[in-house]
Amino acid sequence: MDEQKKYYALLSEKYPTMRSLSREIINLTAILNLPKGTEHFMSDIHGEYEAFCHILNxxxxxxxxxxxxxxxxxxxxxxxxxxxxxxxxxxxxxxxxxxxxxxxxxxxxxxxxxxxxxxxxxxxxxxxxxxxxxxxxxxxxxxxxxxxxxxxxxxxxxxxxxxxxxxxxxxxxxxxxxxxxxxxxxxxxxxLHIVGDIFDRGDSAEKIIDLLMRRHSLDIEWGNHDILWMGAASGSEACIANVVRNCVKYRNLRTLESGYGVSLRALTLFARQTYGGEPMDAALKAIAVIQFKLEGQAILRHPEYGMDDRLLLGKINGSTVESEGVTYQLNDSFFPTVNPDGPYELTEGEREVIDGLRDSFLNSAVLRSHITFLYEKGGMYRCCNGNLLYHGCVPLRDDGSFDEVEHFGKKYSGKAYFDMADSRARRAFFSRHKNQDELDFMWYLWCGRRSPLCGRNIKTFERTFISDKSAWHEEQNPYYRLYHERATCENILAEFGLNSPYAHIVNGHTPVRTVRGELPIRADGKLLVIDGGFCRDYHDTTGIAGYTLIFNSHGLRLKAHQPFESVEAALRANRDIRSHSEIVETERYRVMVDDTDAGERIRGQIADLFRLLQMYKSGELEPK
Known part of the structure; x- marks a missing residue:
């Protein structure tokens, strides 16, 4: 009771008179009866600044x-x-x-x-x-x-x-x-809700974050590509190598060098001396080998990851390699820095390269500012107005039950797994004294087969050094098969505390291949996959150029966007992005602020104000 009285005494400083209290109660009650504000959901932007900027505009x-x-x-x-x-x-x-x-x-x-x-x-x-x-x-x-x-x-x-x-x-x-x-x-x-993956193939991810930092109201649900950059900015060497390799592979060097001031000079010099040939090809091979070594070290440190099948540098035998019990011909068997007796040990030259890159990532003021913003506005998931937002998957077993995963000496599943991952990701970045296990976990979140941000067995080595595409198949978590079933989605929603029949899951991560007849609306409308392929590289795969899910007071609708020509064409010829709108769900009654999360908070505030008014009237507290 003493604590309650202290609270109301503090509240009385803001509302010192019965008139001020009455005015605020009237104001808040009126707000509850306004239509809810319009929410937009977008995902998998992948550095495509111009198209994303136009859709925001x-x-x-x-x-x-x-x-x-x-x-x-x-x-x-x-x-x-x-x-x-x-x-x-x-x-x-x-x-x-x-x-x-x-x-x-x-x-x-x-x-x-x-x-x-x-x-x-x-x-x-x-x-x-x-x-x-x-x-x-x-x-x-x-x-x-x-x-x-x-x-x-x-x-x-x-x-x-x-x-x-x-x-x-x-x-x-x-x-x-x-x-x-x-x-x-x-x-x-x-x-605005960004359901993951600001970073990747497009060359202007840092411009997108600058744009988002000026938005008046938004949240971000981290994607696997976001967590990769977050891990790199935290100091994870395995994440740094993956970031650099992706940028070199897709010739996306502007973000690294101009955007964040990360120099690749030491890498290119080392690559030219070690591998020769075309500079960028040599750099790609050099950083790939460094990546596989650093990943191997993380896997050996953590047998609980269950990723021993990714230890392929140790399975090279001349011009062949064994992967999942099958022997494949390598398309490149020149590995001068790989010691068969210690295949995951970095050479002195490789150590100098990764040390220099790590210093660049840790000392980039712009990168730190941007990653801090991702932590401030982001998280592993969000429950908002009856919708559950996350980028990747909720790891499941074949029977649809929540998969139990061991990390840091404990087992986690469902919502508890997401909460732990969120907490550990924050500690990895903000702790003054870096913990190697937490840095390794950032890498696991990026590519672990039971990671909630990935959920598949990524085969980067095979796709790099094996031409036989039968070796490239990446097994996915049962989630990606079971999320077509209404019962599965309702079970997930209940796990996160959303039991309303009008609740939905908003998911990114896996491009919707409309050209193959895939639909973004799944499980009788309980789940919506909104990765429509903003990135130009995905346009042929998806057949469109991105989705926006719109949730206003009348219901839910999904807008499929066509490719964006250019800002120049928009200005000179008034060319716009053509979008097709599809109704997902129409509300029987118009959704008001009273029906939202904000409405619940406002009702709580009104109850407190009425209680304070009663205390004024009874003499428990004295109004000014």
Whole structure:
């Protein structure tokens, strides 16, 4: 009781009078009766900055939908396309218009009125206070006035607002148009969920993180490629070697060298001296061998990983290698740094290379800032408004029960496994004194067959040194077969505390091959796989260029995006990303804030405020 009284005494400092309490109760009760904000879910961006940036700018096609709906009767298709491009890229579009002699005062007035109509519609599901906070500070008062213009008996307000617009256009309206465009985009999406894999093949992952760091409301569910970079930034040598190898293989050096200041000079010099040939091919081979050695060391340190079949450097016999009991011909048998008596020991030259790379990763201020952001905004999973979000899989046995996995001397399964992995990943990065077991675990999360971020037997060695593709097959966890069954998904949801019949799993990681007839909606709508292949390398595999799952007050719908041409084409020809929308689930009743996680918190706040009001009235606490 003493602790409760202390709490309410502190609360009374914020609400010192019965009037202030009543005002806040009225305000919070009103918020509960607003429609829920729109959530967007995206995954597997893989460094594709331009396409991702455009989809953020067009709000996954929502801006165009609203413009067509509101202005379809007054503007032509070409004019609507011009307006949309202006909203997406206001600075760049205005610069182009100036070069062609536009825009004049009449253009500004009409354009601002059209944009205000869109903003006014999008703001209708928020409180006036929240909309005001979303506005750029310099124009907050003016925008607030214009968005809430009301006709009166003598049209005084109409004249008043027309005078405001006249003054804006007379003094120069560019900054105002830019601010209004940003407000529209912010109101269109209340919260963004990134369900893993910001990093990988595209060459601008660091630009994507810079973009996300400016978002007003988002969360990130870590993917296996994200955890790989997080492990590298923590100092895991096996993760560092994997990151560098991936970048060299896909010729994605800009992110490493320009983005994060990681020099590959020592690697390329060592590779040229050791292997010869084309520089990048030599560098790829050099870092691959270093990677397999470091991975071998981690596997030998941790027999509980159950990955002894990955110890292939020790199974090389001249020009052949044994993998899973089968002998394969190697496409390259030149391994001058591999000692048959100690195949996983680094040579002096290899040690110098990895030491230099480790120093670069640990001392990159930009990388540390970006990885810190991933930890602050991210986690292994998230439960949000009845949906369970995670990137990879919940490891299962063949019978659908949760697989029990041993790490750090204990056994884990289901939600407890995710919680432990989240905790250990944070310790690996933030601990001042690095723990080798935790660094090794970061590598395991990246590629372990029973890792919740991977869930398959990755065969990098075979894909690198064996031409026979029969050796490349990567066995997957039973999860990827069983997640088509409703009972399996409901069991997983219950494990994470989501027992509502309207709960869903939102999953990334495995590209949906629409060209083969695969569907993203599985298990009678209980699970949605939203990896549609943002990365250009996956477009032929998936047949599309990414998904956005949209959850608004009316229900769930999935938007499949077509490939993005270029920002240049968008600016000059108003080219947009074409998106096909599919309804996943329509709510019987409109979803209000009262039905969300935020609503639950608000109801708790209201209960506390009523209790404080009662204490004021009873004399337990004295109001000011």
């Amino acid at each position: 067009n709000c996954s096609g929502v801006v165009r939908e609203k413009v067509d709906m509101l202005l379809g009767g007054t503007l032509s298709a070409e004019e609507r396309g011009e307006l949309c491009t202006l909203i997406y890229y206001p600075k760049e579009k205005l610069r182009l218009l100036r070069k062609s002699g536009e825009p004049d005062r009449a253009w500004y007035e009409q354009t601002i009125n059209n944009m205000l109509e869109v903003a006014r519609f999008l703001s209708s599901k928020y409180t006036r206070s929240k909309v005001r906070k979303a506005m750029p500070e310099d124009y907050a008062y003016i925008l607030d006035e214009l968005l809430h213009a009301q006709r009166d008996e003598d049209d005084n307000q109409v004249r008043y607002h027309k005078q405001i617009l006249d003054t804006i256009t007379e003094l120069g309206a560019e900054d105002f148009v830019i601010s209004l465009a940003e407000l529209i985009k912010r109101l269109a999406v209340d919260r």
